[in-house]
Amino acid sequence: MRLELRDITKQFPGVLANDRISISADRGKVLGLLGENGAGKTTLMNILSGLYRPDSGEILIDGETQVFRDPAEAISAGIGMVHQHFMLVPVFDVVESVALGSEPVSGLAATFDRATARARVVELSNQYGLHVDPDSKIEDLPVGVRQRVEILKALYRRSDILVLDEPSAVLTPGETEELFGIIRGLAAGGTTVIFITHKLNEVLEVADTITVLRRGRVAGTVLPHETSREELANLMVGREVELTVTRGPANPGETVLELKDVFVRNDRDEMAVRGASLEVRAGEIVAVAGVQGNGQTELVEAITGLRHIDSGHIKVGDTLLDEAKPRKVADLGVAHIPEDRMRDGLIKGMTVAENYILDSYHREPYSSTGRFDRVAIAREAAKGVKEFDIRTPSIETTVGSLSGGNQQKVIVAREFSRPVKLVVASQPTRGLDVGSIEYIHRRIIEQRDAGAAILIVSTELDEVLALGDRVAVMFSGRIVGVLPSEQATKEAVGMLMGGVH
Amino acid sequence: MTAAAAPANAVVPAASEAERRALQRARIRGIVISALGLIAFALASNTMNSEVTFKFWVVTQGKDFVQIQTTAGMFWILTGIATGGTGIWQLWRGSSTRWRRWLILWLPLWVAAVVSTLLTGKTAVLTNAFAGTFEYAFPISMGAFAALICERSGMFDIAVEGKLLVGACVGAITASMAIQWLGPDTGMIVGPIVGPLFAALAGVGIGVLMAWLAIRYKVDQIITGTVVNFGALGLTNFVYLRVLQTYTDYNTPPTIEKVDVPLLSGIPVLGPILFQGTPYMYIGWVVMLVLTYFLFRTRWGLRLRASGEYPQAAGTVGINVIRIRYRAMILAGAIAGFAGSYLSLHSAGSFQMNMSAGKGFIGIAAMIFGAWNPIGAFGAALVFGFADSTQQLLSQLGVDVPPQFLASVPYILTVVVVAGLVGRVRGPAMAGQPYEQG
């Protein structure tokens, strides 16, 4: 079926998320929808799936205007959605997950007809080569298989239009290739596919047409064979992408952080880090690349004292970290920029000043013998706000009301307000605007030039390559390679990320 | 390239470390359980001569009976064998035994042994104690079902207590009014139907109010529950003191009598225990079975559980989570309100202030014990009902045990289970979390 969106506009308080967006995709074709974080992709998708209603504009399927009041109507119109965060109930099995919402039933009590549903799941799984065991529990399945279950959900509902939201974010390159195969198969069978991503290579590889979104508007629609990475990148960010940050050569000194055969468990008690070894020296940036979920989160938490080390050792300077005590680690001069700003780094109900002192409140000059010195706190917080250019009405404003960039600056200001020997930054620029990204990168490089050792963990390859004096790659819980920046090409790092070495 | 040498699936040293710890824990557990077994044997040696007689009515109360004469020591020996056996098995097999299952076997034995020791030299009619267990368990199990439905749909429900109380009050008043308005003859027939019905409706009203506050106004579900519990206490006390105390006609409902189930009530020994109760008891059985079927075998159950585990997943496939939660609250309200009418229409024969006396909270405890499963919750309710029933048995036979000990058992056990000291249970993942639709 042919899908067309005309002049879709959606306004949220303070944000024009979609501004007269028009896209179209023909039957059996793959439309790549490319855009940065915050370009309006997710809003557009939520409109298409019936979760939001547009302020104006219309949705047409095969030329007929559609109005979706809820997801059920979008589904019955033939739209199938594969969300970035899988919409699967962990304790259900595959059959239940796939059938949920369109269950075959029998009898007065509407008994769930599992046999019928199971037969159909098996049939579809075989037909499209998805290789899904219908009786496994979702929580026992690996990520790649869960995604195939999501695709099964759409097929089960006979969706003619399949929308995939950042489907490769959690996949290895191998799994991504497999996914592309499935997508091509579906398109060949007549399904219209909309593929939402921010990865240039992927749209070039799989899409028949590419529409680029920028700040809620369509920046351009191009054909893959008529365009180039540079042009797409240009359309996406609105100017030449600055892939390299201006930084001088590194001047490495003694080793500040040493990891040796480190094993760490995750929350589900599985071994997430399995024998990682790495060294970071003073005055250099080591950037760790890797697809999300390869143990980076657990490794960072082990280094910052948030997680127990199962075996192996971590040394900061001359000190061996033997127990999980975040404060002890911080006292060694470790600054930590955590992965999830709002969850881990800030308390949004507290003020800028309170967040500024969040991990050094117990120290002079903020407090002595357990009591706060409010004058000193106000003075220091005002200094931090000024120095790091945090745009806030006052230091008494709650952090939750600031923009993402300014929130991250509060964290950076706080962490760099202490004497720093080692910076551990996890996804330091995720979800930020270009200006804030540059600012934070500059600050990190300043720290390096001042002699700190820097460990950056990022799933954004561009960020890793731009910042790393050495690039380490993490795969399946181990550091599978460390490359000096001049050898760290996209291809070389990408191969390692996919476990090819 | 500094690729590490170990293949991904190699034996990881730390894993065996964890296994070693588990084994160590299992050993300690085995020793503790075996020691308990030894204690049981030691107690047996002191109680071999403590005679106790248990009596069961065959078909009719007060007529033919069978009786078992035994000693408390016999029970202690059985207890010792079961407990000690579990302990040794645990020691031998290490961490791989499913010792929690065995606990279900020997815990009742311990209870039986303790009770029979207390009853030394007496004759206890167990038919009444067991039948009483089922009667006491009724409001508890229904409360547990109500809470279970809510939590499975993703709503916290700590307001069972309040719903029971309001149900009791409304049931008594409406059933009395039936007599007042229709005369004693018609009223005696209509009253027992109208009372429970309106009690259920009152529960529905409360359920709707709670759902409305929690969903529409995002009020914390613990707060809405607190409002209902506290408000129900104030309101029913107020109504009792202002109206019912003066106008006693409105608090003289027809009581709901026991009904024998045809045929089944004639089964020797079991009949008088299971099939000579109030209609409430039978309804309780039916609700348990129907609820189990609906929860795990029907579309309704699938969607309800999805709403409680991952509402976004349900919402994105077009399921109206809000509607499911409203309906769950309504159903739960009906069940709890109906159960409330039992309190005032069955034994007491009138509404009394605060007559729910914590049964709603014990219902929540039973739900947790039963791992959010109707049959499990019913089993737990029976355990708590047995505690109540035993307490009564002991006091009737003049055994001087402060009733407070037995009365606190359900509460203490609940704290122990919630703390994960004996087997952690997992409830619906998203219970109590508000859900935003689009």
Add this chain to the structure above:
Amino acid sequence: MSGLRRRLRPLAIPILAVISAFIVGSLFLIFTDIPALQVLPTQPLDFLGTAVGNVIKAYAALLTGSLGDPTRFADAFRTPTPENWATAIRPISETLVAATPLIFTGLAIAVSFRSGVFNIGGDGQFVLGALGATATVLLLRDLPAPVTLVAGLLAGIVFGMAWGFIPGFLKARMGAHEVITTIMLNYVALQIVQLALRTPFMRPATGSEPISKVIDFVRVPALIPLPGLRLHWGFIVALIAAALVSYFLFRTTKGFELRAAGLNLTAARYAGMSAGGSIILAMVVSGALAGLGGAFQVLGTVTQMSNDVNSGYGWTAIALALLGGTRPGGVVAAAILFGALNNGGHEMQIETSIPLDLLVFIQALVIMFVAAPDLVRQIYRLRRRGPEGGAPVEEGAAA
């Protein structure tokens, strides 16, 4: 002017919530007014007149019962004898007597809410505090009175602390949901009290009622030296406690840790705080406050331990904490308001024979309206204000 308005704005919701609760309460008064209802089918206007008149009478009695009768004050000015003054002031004194345990329990719950712990165990902590105080005083009755008194108060603190520590520890270390554990522990506490009241040590020589011996040989000194006024120093201690709690929460590092844990447990952990420690500390402080409230209740007000020494203070405290926006000053104001209601309720019960329990219902309604500010705004067509307006517990207590 605008400054004043800005300062008054946070009060709008609580005040409207209280007003709304009374309006709903009056509806229930009208529809349980059986004598008036009997004339409804024939003379609907008469019914309305009588029923509304009764409501006004009831609320007026509530007011004079809580604040005092102006004519009594006039008498006292005309002939200023101690007796006359005592009569005039007594309602206010009784209001503050009723407010004293509420301040303690309200503060207790506010502290726990601030740390993200939903302590429903105020009841249990309060009664065990009262029991501990009674037992200690009975045990040490031969010591000098001041020593016995202080020991009794300390025992109240210790008992309450212990009963708060258990759910705090179980939540912090085992992840046990505090709502379940505190509810269950309330019942266990009640059973402990009943058990204790059966012992010869506690029970008076005669009588089978579940009450203890009278312990008026030590008593918290009265605050106003006029005959028959029960207001004692416990009230002043309650105010001091409120000031200390405020200082603790907003001026000390431990209080900062506690609030951080309440607002965002993960971030607190990342910042190197011991979140579990904060939860336990909050529950211990909470239990200590409730326990001290119980101790003052038996040692200052009722002079006897009984089953119903606690009349739902733990639940009322939730209303107070919400109404006061979990701020100690707000809690004190709310507690005095509720104290006035409870005390005035007695007067209402005597004069109009409307049961005191109406106020329990009204308090429940107050919780409901305060917890649903959007509902109140909708009813009174208020505009929504910035994010600062809401009570901090909205985020904190959900955890």
